[in-house]
Amino acid sequence: MTDAEPPRPVNPDATAALRAFLRRRRAAIEPVLIAAEAEGLGPLAAAARAYLDAPQEPAVPEGAAAVYALALFTSTTVALDATREREFAERFADSWILEHGHAFAAAATVWRSAIRISQHNPLRGRRTARLEVIAPEPPGSLADDQLARRVRALLATAPPDSYQATVQQLSALSADPPTAWAGPMVAALLPQPGVTETTATAAQEPKTVTTDQIRRLEAAMVDGRRWRADTHHTLIIEHPGLGDLARQLVWATFEPGGTVTGSFRVATDGMLTDVTGAQLEPSGDVLIGVAHPLHLADDLGRWQEVFADHALRQPFPQLRRSTHRFTPEESDSNLLPRFTDRQARTDRIFGLQQRGWEIAPTVLSRRVGGRYEVTVTLDPGLEGGYRYETAEQRIAAVELNGGTFGVLDPVTGSELLRQLERLAA
Known part of the structure; x- marks a missing residue:
C-alpha cells in the first residue's frame, strides 16, 4: 500500500487468525515474560500474558504492544519480506480495532515504539531474550513502520467520534509523567480526519513540537x-x-x-x-x-x-481534565486522610519529579501556593534507583506544612488532588 492509496478494509477474520498465530508462538514468548517478571517488569508481563491468553477480551494497550513486539521478534527465524511483514502488522492492527477500537490501536502503536526485545546473551548470563521499555526512537522512525502505517491510515478514515476518543486517550498518555516520551510519537501517528497519510504527516511537522x-x-x-x-x-x-x-x-x-x-x-x-x-x-x-x-x-x-x-486535538488534557475539591473537613485540616494506607506505584512516584516534586528516601515534597509545602510520607521508603525499588509504596500520610488545605486556591487544590489520585490509583 502506498500513502496515496485508501487503506484496505479491516479484515473481519483478523482476531481468529491472530488467536491461532499466538497459540503457535506461546511457547517461544513465555520464557521472555518470565524473565521480564524477574527483572521488575511484572505489571507489563502480566498485561502481555493476559492479552496473549485472550486477545478478544478487555486488555491494556501496553500489554498488546508487548505481545506484538515479542511475536515479531520470535518470528524472525522465518525471514519476513515486505509483504509478509505488512500482513503481520495488519493482523494485529485490524484485530485491535475490531475488538478494542481505534483509540486502543493507536495507544498500543505508541507503546510499541518504546518496547524493545534484545537477543539472549549466554556469555553475560542472559539465557533468554530480554523485554525492555526504553526511550523510543525519533518520531520519524514511525514513517516506515508497518504497524504505524496501518493504524495511521485507518485513523485517517475513522468516524469523528472514534477519532476524538483516540485524541483524548493519546493526550492522556503523553500527559502522564512516566509516559511523557509519548508526545512526539503521538504527533507523528495522528493524521487529521479525512486527509491522506502523506498530507497529515507533512502538516503536523512533529519536529517543531517537543x-x-x-x-x-x-x-x-x-x-x-x-x-x-x-x-x-x-x-x-x-x-x-x-x-x-x-x-x-x-x-x-x-x-x-x-x-x-x-x-x-x-x-x-x-x-x-x-x-x-x-x-x-x-x-x-x-x-x-x-x-x-x-x-x-x-x-x-x-x-x-x-x-x-473543529476536530481540534489537545496536547494534554485541558477541556476534559478531571477536577477535584477538598471536603469541608479536609479544608479545615492540614492532613488528607483519604490517601492514608493507599498504595502508590513506584514508577509514578519517580514520575512526579517532572511535576515539580522532590524525592527523598521516605518523603515526597512539593511547594504549593507559594508559601506552603505538601509532603507525602512513604513506607517502607525508597532505597536506591528506580530499578532497585519495590513495585509499590504505602502512603503513610499526606500533610500540608504552614496551613490548612482550605488556604489553597481551587486550581492549586484540584491539581494537587489530581496528582495524588493518579499516584494512588
Whole structure:
C-alpha cells in the first residue's frame, strides 16, 4: 500500500487468525515474560500474558504492544519480506480495532515504539531474550513502520467520534509523567480526519513540537503562569512550535488579582476568538494564561463543543481534565486522610519529579501556593534507583506544612488532588 492509496478494509477474520498465530508462538514468548517478571517488569508481563491468553477480551494497550513486539521478534527465524511483514502488522492492527477500537490501536502503536526485545546473551548470563521499555526512537522512525502505517491510515478514515476518543486517550498518555516520551510519537501517528497519510504527516511537522514544550504549557496552566498580552503574542503565538500548541488550547484573560475576565482560542489565521466566534483584541497589558477547566465555569461545555466541531486535538488534557475539591473537613485540616494506607506505584512516584516534586528516601515534597509545602510520607521508603525499588509504596500520610488545605486556591487544590489520585490509583 502506498500513502496515496485508501487503506484496505479491516479484515473481519483478523482476531481468529491472530488467536491461532499466538497459540503457535506461546511457547517461544513465555520464557521472555518470565524473565521480564524477574527483572521488575511484572505489571507489563502480566498485561502481555493476559492479552496473549485472550486477545478478544478487555486488555491494556501496553500489554498488546508487548505481545506484538515479542511475536515479531520470535518470528524472525522465518525471514519476513515486505509483504509478509505488512500482513503481520495488519493482523494485529485490524484485530485491535475490531475488538478494542481505534483509540486502543493507536495507544498500543505508541507503546510499541518504546518496547524493545534484545537477543539472549549466554556469555553475560542472559539465557533468554530480554523485554525492555526504553526511550523510543525519533518520531520519524514511525514513517516506515508497518504497524504505524496501518493504524495511521485507518485513523485517517475513522468516524469523528472514534477519532476524538483516540485524541483524548493519546493526550492522556503523553500527559502522564512516566509516559511523557509519548508526545512526539503521538504527533507523528495522528493524521487529521479525512486527509491522506502523506498530507497529515507533512502538516503536523512533529519536529517543531517537543515534549518539553508541551510539559511547560501544562505546567503554566497548573502553576498559574501569566503573560502580558503583547508578550504572549510574541513568545507564544508567533513561536514556530508553541504557536501550533497555542491553537490547540483555550486561553483565559485575568485581572491582576487573578479574577477571570474571559476566554478565547487562537484561530489558524492568528485571530483570537471567544466561545461564540467573536473576534477579540485584548490590550497589551491584559494578563493571559492557559485556561484551567475551573476558570471556564459555564463556558466549559461550550468550549468542548467548539473543539469537537473543529476536530481540534489537545496536547494534554485541558477541556476534559478531571477536577477535584477538598471536603469541608479536609479544608479545615492540614492532613488528607483519604490517601492514608493507599498504595502508590513506584514508577509514578519517580514520575512526579517532572511535576515539580522532590524525592527523598521516605518523603515526597512539593511547594504549593507559594508559601506552603505538601509532603507525602512513604513506607517502607525508597532505597536506591528506580530499578532497585519495590513495585509499590504505602502512603503513610499526606500533610500540608504552614496551613490548612482550605488556604489553597481551587486550581492549586484540584491539581494537587489530581496528582495524588493518579499516584494512588
